[in-house]
Amino acid sequence: MLGRHMSNTPTLLVQLPSVPYRIELNLIFVIADFITAMLLRLTGQNLQLAYRQFLRSKKLLNLLETSRNVDAGDVASLVFLWNPFGILTCVGGCTSPIENLMIVLSLYGACSSLPSLSAFGWVIATHLSLYPAILIVPIILLLGYGPDSPPKKLFLLTSMKPARSHPLEQSHEQVSSVDNESELQVHHFSWQPVMSFILWSSIWSFYVLVLCSIFLKDFGSLSEMLKKSFFLIVFHINILFMILPLAIRLKHRPCFLAFVYIAISSMLKSYPSVGDSALYLGLLGLFVNELQDIRFSFFLFFGYIGVSLLSPVMHNLWIWRGTGNANFYFATGIAYACLQTLLVVESVNAVLNHDRMLRKQLTA
Incomplete structure (x- = not known):
């Protein structure tokens, strides 16, 4: 690594x-x-x-x-x-x-x-x-x-007009629908x-x-x-x-x-x-x-630090000192790959949750 x-x-x-x-x-x-x-x-x-x-x-x-x-x-x-x-x-x-x-x-x-x-x-x-x-x-x-x-469907949430409304409110809704249409065109x-x-x-x-x-x-x-x-x-x-x-x-x-x-x-x-x-x-x-609510941030942060410190140590034990074998270094590489996988999965999950939160905010 x-x-x-x-x-x-x-x-x-x-x-x-x-x-x-x-x-x-x-x-x-x-x-x-x-x-x-x-x-x-x-x-x-x-x-x-x-x-x-x-x-x-x-x-x-x-x-x-x-x-x-x-x-x-x-x-x-x-x-x-x-x-x-x-x-x-x-x-x-x-x-x-x-x-x-x-x-x-x-x-x-x-x-x-x-x-x-x-x-x-x-x-x-x-x-x-x-x-x-x-x-x-x-x-x-x-x-x-x-x-x-955010996804296009979030732009559609505020463009839906209620069944009954005051004429003055209808005019404002028409203006907002025009704005939403322009946003969709963008x-x-x-x-x-x-x-x-x-x-x-x-x-x-x-x-x-x-x-x-x-x-x-x-x-x-x-x-x-x-x-x-x-x-x-x-x-x-x-x-x-x-x-x-x-x-x-x-x-x-x-x-x-x-x-x-x-x-x-x-x-x-x-x-x-x-x-x-x-x-x-x-x-x-x-x-x-978007990643403010990402999970396992503490584990990921110190996991990267730990792998970064262990990798040169295991390499030194394997290549130069001869007191370890290749499995020590490969285990560090596997741990590093697991950390990367967890980071990608949790990042995607946090971004998608952020989009769902925006949807809830718009429908509230």
């Missing part, structure tokens, strides 16, 4: 040896993490603005005041910057900060309705690692529907940014493939790289079975869906690294308002 994770893409491997000193290489990764934190902050501001607009339109003033006390963007950026996993990634010279930067850049571009920027981040992230390819589903949902918001799927994203993705993909063919001129051909990638695709194809069910259930929260995909990818990777955990823990801070 705490091992090095170096990207095997030709474009990155060709560029990294040009850096003369290890300190300068680590400085590049620190700058990448800092930019990622700033993008997380901007993404959190976009998500919280959409959330507050919904609460304001539905007159949920109590929840609106609560959301103003916590800035999701600041929480996400601070969690990402001061996360020990992220610090270890930079100190160890891992290339995960570059991949994390591209992933967050694609999500920020989708939340900000910038298809070209989102396509660039998604193409480069997919080139560095195969797993970000599944993020095309939440990115398309973000571009089509906009930032995360949440209709828009194909224009999606088509723009597909066009830009094709352009960036062609550009990356051309660069790969140039860099691989002395080491083989582009077809040789694709043959090696074919084994990786087949080996990790099990993650594809989770894409559709989660997308159907969480299509109204595409950014949270991206967090779930990234967390599941970090669990199913054959060689996970601490950089993967640093990314999804930072994304988790974007939903601090």
